[in-house]
Amino acid sequence: MSIAELVSTDPCTGEAIWTGPVGGVAAAVARARAAASGWARRPLAERIAIVRAFKAAVEADADAFAQMIARETGKPLWETRTEVASVAAKVEISITAQTERAGEKAAEAAGVRQMLRHKPHGVLAVLGPYNFPAHLPNGHIVPALMAGNVIVFKPSEQTPAVADFMAGLWTKAGLPEGVLNLVHGGGDVGRELAGAAIDGLLFTGSAHVGAALARQFADTPHRILALEMGGNNPLVAWDLTDIEAAAATVVQSAFLSAGQRCTNARRLIVGPGSDALVEAVLALADRLIVGAPFDEPQPFMGPVISNAAADGLERGWAQLQAAGGRVMRPLVRARADRPLLSPAIIDMTGHAPPDDELFGPVLQIVRVPDWDAAIAAANATRFGLAAGLIGGDAARFDDFWARSRAGIVNWNRPTNGASSAAPFGGIGASGNHRPSAYYAADYCAFPVATLAADALGGGISTGLRP
Structure with a gap:
């Protein structure tokens, strides 16, 4: 009622x-x-x-x-x-x-x-x-x-x-x-x-x-x-030449708007030799300012919308750990009575977490042995809103575009920030x-x-x- x-x-x-x-x-x-x-x-x-x-x-x-x-x-x-x-x-x-x-x-x-x-x-x-x-x-x-x-x-x-x-x-x-x-x-x-x-x-x-x-x-x-x-959006990193630029793209994709964009990257999929990128992402995430909207200097991201939303994200984070995830940066709530959350990163390689949209600042890392496995991991979701590739050449992106299942497919750009002058939508549960x-x-x-x-x-x- x-x-x-x-x-x-x-x-x-x-x-x-x-x-x-x-x-x-x-x-x-x-x-x-x-x-x-x-x-x-x-x-x-x-x-x-x-x-x-x-x-x-x-x-x-x-x-x-x-x-x-x-x-x-x-x-x-x-x-x-x-x-x-x-x-x-x-x-x-x-x-x-x-x-x-x-x-x-x-x-x-x-x-x-x-x-x-x-x-x-x-x-x-x-x-x-x-x-x-x-x-x-x-x-x-x-x-x-x-x-x-x-x-x-x-x-x-x-x-x-x-x-x-x-x-x-x-x-x-x-x-x-x-x-x-x-x-x-x-x-x-x-x-x-x-x-x-x-x-x-x-x-x-x-x-x-x-x-x-x-x-x-x-x-x-x-x-x-x-x-x-919404979506459980993948971002694939492959054959990178500029690690710092790639890390900035990952962080923007994952944590912009405190992870409350339907096009935020939820899963970072990386191949062999990706340790330098992962370390750069961790370091940059540590530098992000989380705060109130009128703070000076301006924060990169504010709170999630409510305490109830923060509670749900904490439960989702606990489920990822229970599924076998290795915490790389914890999900920290600065105050128990307010929904200010830190950017959190967890390695889910080899595990099968729920295919849900965690609508907040949580990024899962998935390591794969080869390109075909990267495509399979990217498509391993019932959603299909956004997907992105950073790195590689035009031929690699053409293959990614052809084989990915999403309504928005970007190359060397964040997964979020879509243009209103283009169509916006997805397939599957998106x-x-x-x-x-x-x-x-x-x-x-x-x-x-x-x-x-x-x-x-x-x-x-x-x-x-x-």
């Missing part, structure tokens, strides 16, 4: 920073349904103008926006500023994607016009995550609104204040009442929204919740469901083949093919009796 009130706290201090009501799904869906027809029939140029006004509002309040994200997530201020910049940048990227992937096309032959146009689905639910509480739901909301849909948005219960701030910017931009509707709450509210009279749902979050949504949608195939669900980012336009509208002529013409010319 839903609680009557939701309280959001600063993970670094425990201070309450937001309090608000929970639930109200039925009323929010009704408001959205009432606004749907009017919004869909607005000319695209008018919808684009409002979306651009939202971008201007984001840029005008960028500092306050970044501070709110930092307070509620604990992420360093330098990182939340980049998130706000991504929210603004999403607008022009989405306008281009809308034109290229969901625009209009026409041709004429023998007096018959062939047309391709797109229609919005109607009322779409958006379920947002806590790790990028503005950027990731915004990646659904902007293209969905531009396509003519109306939205019911339930953010993570960990980050309601950021969602409220962002909704206020849409109001400043002149978005009509009922077009974007906000509801708060936990998993029970999410399930209620998924089962409401909506036309589709756009989700970013865990594989566990995504699978539950897929089951809930099984009897309604007419409703669109787009899932992005998604349902509906990539977001640049391809969000694909699931925000459906194509309508038309044959049209100005007048009836012709007739049946064969198969008739005289």
